[in-house]
Amino acid sequence: MAEQPRGSVTLMDVAARAGVSLATASRALNGSTRRVGDDLRERVLAAARSLNYAANAQAQAMARGRTNVVGLVVHDIADPYFSSIAAGVMEAAEGHQVLVTLGSTLRRPEREVDYLVALRGQRSRAVILAGSRMDDSPVADALRREIDIFENDGGNVVAISQKQLPVDTVVIENRLGARDLATELVGLGYRRFGVLAGPDALLTARDRVHGFREGLGRSGVDLDPAFVVHGAFTRDGGHQAMSTLLDRIGELDCVFAVNDVMAVGAMAAAREHGLEIPRDLGLAGFDDISTLRDVNPALTTVRLPLEKVGATAFELVLSAAERTKPSTRRIKGEVVLRQSTRPSPA
Amino acid sequence: MAEQPRGSVTLMDVAARAGVSLATASRALNGSTRRVGDDLRERVLAAARSLNYAANAQAQAMARGRTNVVGLVVHDIADPYFSSIAAGVMEAAEGHQVLVTLGSTLRRPEREVDYLVALRGQRSRAVILAGSRMDDSPVADALRREIDIFENDGGNVVAISQKQLPVDTVVIENRLGARDLATELVGLGYRRFGVLAGPDALLTARDRVHGFREGLGRSGVDLDPAFVVHGAFTRDGGHQAMSTLLDRIGELDCVFAVNDVMAVGAMAAAREHGLEIPRDLGLAGFDDISTLRDVNPALTTVRLPLEKVGATAFELVLSAAERTKPSTRRIKGEVVLRQSTRPSPA
């Protein structure tokens, strides 16, 4: 029953085997406004089954003029921040007959544009840009331009992070989260802060620094710019930035790393330097990466529901057709105090 | 210069604007055996640029009879094991004009078959099955059957993990790695072992347990089956399995978790139980997940070059055309002793 002509089975093969026309076979398999008689439909389905027919998605896309492909562009899929978002997207996509094409810029944000072009070539119905926006006008302009073209082609674009582009956006409240964190840390009695700030051009990093400074300011605490050290948004970046800070560590009582991955690097650097956390120094991160929840001492951080972020982005993709104006969803973080900062004085 | 008709620009638009035929426009843009005169080629390229032309990949796929899409199917993209492999794949794909479609089975291995069908519909030129094979005949049979069909359609399949299917495979030497680890642990003086074994049906987990037992055996040490606890292949699985073991922890001096993620969960469980590692108990993992390298105490583990695994898989995809027989690449792990086990007696 499962004879298999060499090469792909086409709808014509199915139709021939069922003894019906192409049109009928198509209608039987995909449903349509038109109805197909029960006997014929059965014949077609049986034929398709026995031939292991899988409709050629390219041909369907051509005929229908649309695809079921969604692009997901991240900066680094190995980074748990992005892989969590990706997991959220994949889970939301489950059962929606959508295929997700993954793009990884390898931390070169200008490559987002290349992926946008490639995904336009695929006639993707949407693309999710998961990475932080940059403070880099040439790149941003090129991206904006390419987004226009993509949308003009009928595609939908969803950004995650900052509302910087006129597209559907899942805004992550970095500023607010960092502000809350600062407030809590001051509440714990910390006063002299250092910040491992990430790349300055990365708006996610910058927003967190700004928010943190703002939160300190509201509590009447100053952040000395000399104690704000920039570095890569990675474990090694955190390690390195922390090492820089360690020269003057005596003047500090708490360090905020703008993400957990950096915080872990910083923790290692502190340990190598003989510092004990939180006894000698408080340390806080951002994101609450689940893989990192078991580091010891446990990181005080700002919890971001990253999988939900991904899922929300995907929902925006699905519902895009019903909207004419870009929509914004805000996702808030929640401060989680753990052992990497001293216990509450209460 | 950048006027943009609404909807997609087609090759016909480009040809018309350049005042040449469709055939010439196609040849100028994509190269071909036939050459196009310099002046005409320039005209075509200029037209394409000014119209923001991006070739319809679906149409190209139809006409050419092949695509540049490669599928990557993992069990859970949020798991650092898989996201590292994915990163390796993405990096290797860089610059090869290949688009990667991501599939996530959400830890339901039977869904691999569904993805295979979907990717066959896309006429993917290859698919990488990154997850462990299972000891589950119905599922394995269905998979084998679908792989046959996929390959008969001209696609190439690459598996990562066990050589269990007649396809190109990146074999991970789980057994060997676990054996070496056992030897080293015995060398450190440990004698009474417990194992957090993961799901029994998962061959990766099972191989590691077998290898570990084998290694112990070679050193004349027995592994009491009562101390082999199965559980999920996740952090929580490790935590839970460890909790089970903790009742009889007095009889053990070292625990091997079959992957790092479980080891970290186990470490948390031990800590909650008041045990100090490595003073009260040695603990070892497997994989050497980079995100987890900074846990404290640092994990003794078996380092797997996961990004290289992904990259190797991708290379197999690229070189598939030149082979007729399935090829196998073996990737070995390397024992890394760290602070979660006691220092060498030497």
Added chain:
DNA sequence: TCTCCGTAGGAATGCGCTTCCACGATAGAC
């Protein structure tokens, strides 16, 4: 019995592109 309408099935068209084939022109061989 005849006409009209609703319906199921089939033929034909077109989606955007690659590529085979044909054609004319130019260059090289005799």
Added chain:
DNA sequence: GTCTATCGTGGAAGCGCATTCCTACGGAGA
């Protein structure tokens, strides 16, 4: 100088499918 390769170009077929349009058929109403 004519004859045959060679090369650049255009024409047109066809990839696999959805869909529109058309036809044939059958039942209901007159």
